[in-house]
Amino acid sequence: MRRVLSVVRPHLARLIAAGLAGVTAELCAVALMASAAWLIARASQQPPLAALSLAIVAVRAFAVFRGVLRYADRLAGHDATLRALAELRGRVYDSLARAAVPAPGRPVAAGAPGGEGPARRRTPGKGGARRDADALGHMVADVDSLQDLLLRCLLPITSAVAVAVVAAGLALVLLPAAGLVAAAGLLVAGLAVPACAALAARRLGARVAEARDALAARSLDLLDGRFDLAAFGATARVLERAEAETARLARLEGLAGRVSSIAFGAGVLVQGLTAVGVAGVAIAAGADEVLVAVLALTTLAAFEPVLPLADAAQRLTELRPAARRLAALLEDAPQAPAPARAAGPDAAELELRDVTVRYAPDGPAALDGVSLRVEPDRSLAVVGASGAGKSTLLGVLAGLLPPTSGTALVPPGVRGLTQDAHVFHTSIRANLLLARPAATEDELREAARRTRLLEWVESLPEGWDTEVGEGGRPMSGGQRQRLLLTRALLADPGVLVLDEPTEALDHALADRVLAGVLAARRGRATVLVTHRLTGLDAVDEIIVMDEGRIVQRGTHAGLTGIPGPYRDLWDTERLVSSPAAA
Numbered sequence: 214m215r216r217v218l219s220v221v222r223p224h225l226a227r228l229i230a231a232g233l234a235g236v237t238a239e240l241c242a243v244a245l246m247a248s249a250a251w252l253i254a255r256a257s258q259q260p261p262l263a264a265l266s267l268a269i270v271a272v273r274a275f276a277v278f279r280g281v282l283r284y285a286d287r288l289a290g291h292d293a294t295l296r297a298l299a300e301l302r303g304r305v306y307d308s309l310a311r312a313a314v315p316a317p318g319r320p321v322a323a324g325a326p327g328g329e330g331p332a333r334r335r336t337p338g339k340g341g342a343r344r345d346a347d348a349l350g351h352m353v354a355d356v357d358s359l360q361d362l363l364l365r366c367l368l369p370i371t372s373a374v375a376v377a378v379v380a381a382g383l384a385l386v387l388l389p390a391a392g393l394v395a396a397a398g399l400l401v402a403g404l405a406v407p408a409c410a411a412l413a414a415r416r417l418g419a420r421v422a423e424a425r426d427a428l429a430a431r432s433l434d435l436l437d438g439r440f441d442l443a444a445f446g447a448t449a450r451v452l453e454r455a456e457a458e459t460a461r462l463a464r465l466e467g468l469a470g471r472v473s474s475i476a477f478g479a480g481v482l483v484q485g486l487t488a489v490g491v492a493g494v495a496i497a498a499g500a501d502e503v504l505v506a507v508l509a510l511t512t513l514a515a516f517e518p519v520l521p522l523a524d525a526a527q528r529l530t531e532l533r534p535a536a537r538r539l540a541a542l543l544e545d546a547p548q549a550p551a552p553a554r555a556a557g558p559d560a561a562e563l564e565l566r567d568v569t570v571r572y573a574p575d576g577p578a579a580l581d582g583v584s585l586r587v588e589p590d591r592s593l594a595v596v597g598a599s600g601a602g603k604s605t606l607l608g609v610l611a612g613l614l615p616p617t618s619g620t621a622l623v624p625p626g627v628r629g630l631t632q633d634a635h636v637f638h639t640s641i642r643a644n645l646l647l648a649r650p651a652a653t654e655d656e657l658r659e660a661a662r663r664t665r666l667l668e669w670v671e672s673l674p675e676g677w678d679t680e681v682g683e684g685g686r687p688m689s690g691g692q693r694q695r696l697l698l699t700r701a702l703l704a705d706p707g708v709l710v711l712d713e714p715t716e717a718l719d720h721a722l723a724d725r726v727l728a729g730v731l732a733a734r735r736g737r738a739t740v741l742v743t744h745r746l747t748g749l750d751a752v753d754e755i756i757v758m759d760e761g762r763i764v765q766r767g768t769h770a771g772l773t774g775i776p777g778p779y780r781d782l783w784d785t786e787r788l789v790s791s792p793a794a795a
């Protein structure tokens with residue numbers, strides 16, 4: 214909770230102002246009740262009007278101040294809370310972004326942020342997307358819960374404590390015995406009732422969660438295993454069990470919903486009993502009727518901010534898991550990797566000098582002393598066997614992975630298409646315009662023509678306005694890849710890095726798409742990681758990697774003309790695609 218609340222620090226002044234406004238508004242409410250009680254009781258004794266004039270003014274003043282201060286309290290409280298929420302959201306997204314890029318020395322582990330969690334790097338298939346959406350939904354809800362933490366818990370608790378202390382203190386001064394009764398009542402309503410409510414809410418919350426899990430598991434069984442259940446004639450039996458579980462869940466939820474009304478009722482009962490007790494003690498002590506009225510009604514008013522504490526305690530119990538998850542997220546994310554040194558404005562090219570990357574401190578080098586220059590107007594292809602270090606090299610070139618040693622000079626304006634690129638749940642047009650909001654229809658069409666996306670878009674009834682992504686129109690892997698590639702082309706960055714941009718396409722289409730992309734990028738720096746060598750004759754330079762090192766470099770014609778790893782890869786490719794050619 215403390216870790217999450219630390220985001221409030223920059224907005225502490227506003228929050229304190231809101232707290233002060235809240236406390237003063239509640240004190241005004243108590244003072245209003247006290248002065249009104251005094252006025253009515255004293256008026257019943259028919260004193261001269263002048264004796265009442267001060268009380269009349271006080272009643273009006275407290276009524277006006279209470280209204281104004283309540284308004285100020287709401288305004289300042291919501292202002293501070295929304296600012297704190299924005300801050301927390303920013304920090305959470307920063308943590309997710311850091312976790313999504315595994316820094317060397319910190320490999321991505323399953324279950325860790327950046328592993329199978331919401332910030333997972335790759336999202337295979339639809340089920341993964343659904344899990345990501347769930348995780349994202351939970352995270353958004355967790356962040357939003359800070360709002361309740363401040364507005365429904367911390368601020369009300371502050372007001373309640375201040376009012377209870379002042380009211381009980383005043384009663385103690387006026388009549389110690391009555392003060393003790395008031396203090397006892399306030400303690401019961403402000404501590405014991407909320408504690409019991411929180412305990413009940415926690416117990417019931419656990420049982421509700423358990424019942425919900427059981428029902429979810431049963432529903433999945435019913436959906437996924439429907440054919441088996443039908444085959445074995447067991448559908449009715451399992452449905453019956455699911456219905457029983459639904460009824461149990463409804464019962465528990467009803468009970469959980471009643472906890473707050475029961476707690477509120479208990480608080481009101483304590484309030485009434487305490488007011489009667491205070492009046493009784495005051496009468497027994499021989500206090501005059503004005504003092505009795507003031508003490509009893511002030512006590513009644515002092516309970517008003519104390520009664521919502523039962524609700525606040527329950528909410529605090531519910532918010533703790535969310536706070537724990539957020540704190541873990543904020544703490545677990547690896548520290549922001551030292552960014553690759555940005556090259557000066559005149560150094561337009563991308564350069565690596567003796568760069569080594571290790572994912573674990575004592576682990577093998579994924580990149581081993583690589584030096585490389587990417588000229589601003591040339592294209593470069595990176596090839597090599599699986600695990601040779603191609604994606605790692607691309608990560609360093611894109612400024613996403615800092616080198617463990619060596620220097621990476623990465624100019625601003627390196628953008629790319631990594632394997633994590635995301636299709637947003639919106640139209641094809643909006644997905645593309647993300648890269649260049651001002652792009653014209655012609656530019657969209659031109660980019661899509663290069664990547665062979667255009668034919669597919671034109672075949673759709675709603676064309677560019679077709680909704681895609683989760684919940685939208687399902688896309689094939691190839692359509693998704695071409696959409697992302699079009700977006701990368703449209704962005705037209707100074708250096709475009711592409712990780713296996715045609716991996717999901719059949720060979721014939723892959724070759725045409727690659728040729729289109731390279732033609733569109735002619736004269737602009739492009740770095741391409743690929744397994745497929747066909748079409749690389751259109752690339753200015755090819756580097757061949759093996760075990761993290763560059764083992765060959767040259768052009769397609771040059772490298773196929775000499776024995777070596779590139780020619781071996783080329784021969785294998787030709788053999789696989791057309792055995793007769795070998």
Ligand SMILES: Nc1ncnc2c1ncn2[C@@H]1O[C@H](COP(=O)(O)OP(=O)(O)OP(=O)(O)O)[C@@H](O)[C@H]1O
Binds near residue numbers: 320579606
């Ligand atoms: N996040 C990571 N944590 C730990 N090790 C990693 C990580 N990413 C890559 N590696 C290791 O670094 C080495 C190089 O991997 P890299 O992904 O760069 O190879 P690649 O040539 O792109 O392979 P592929 O063609 O299969 O994508 C491999 O041994 C791989 O196991």
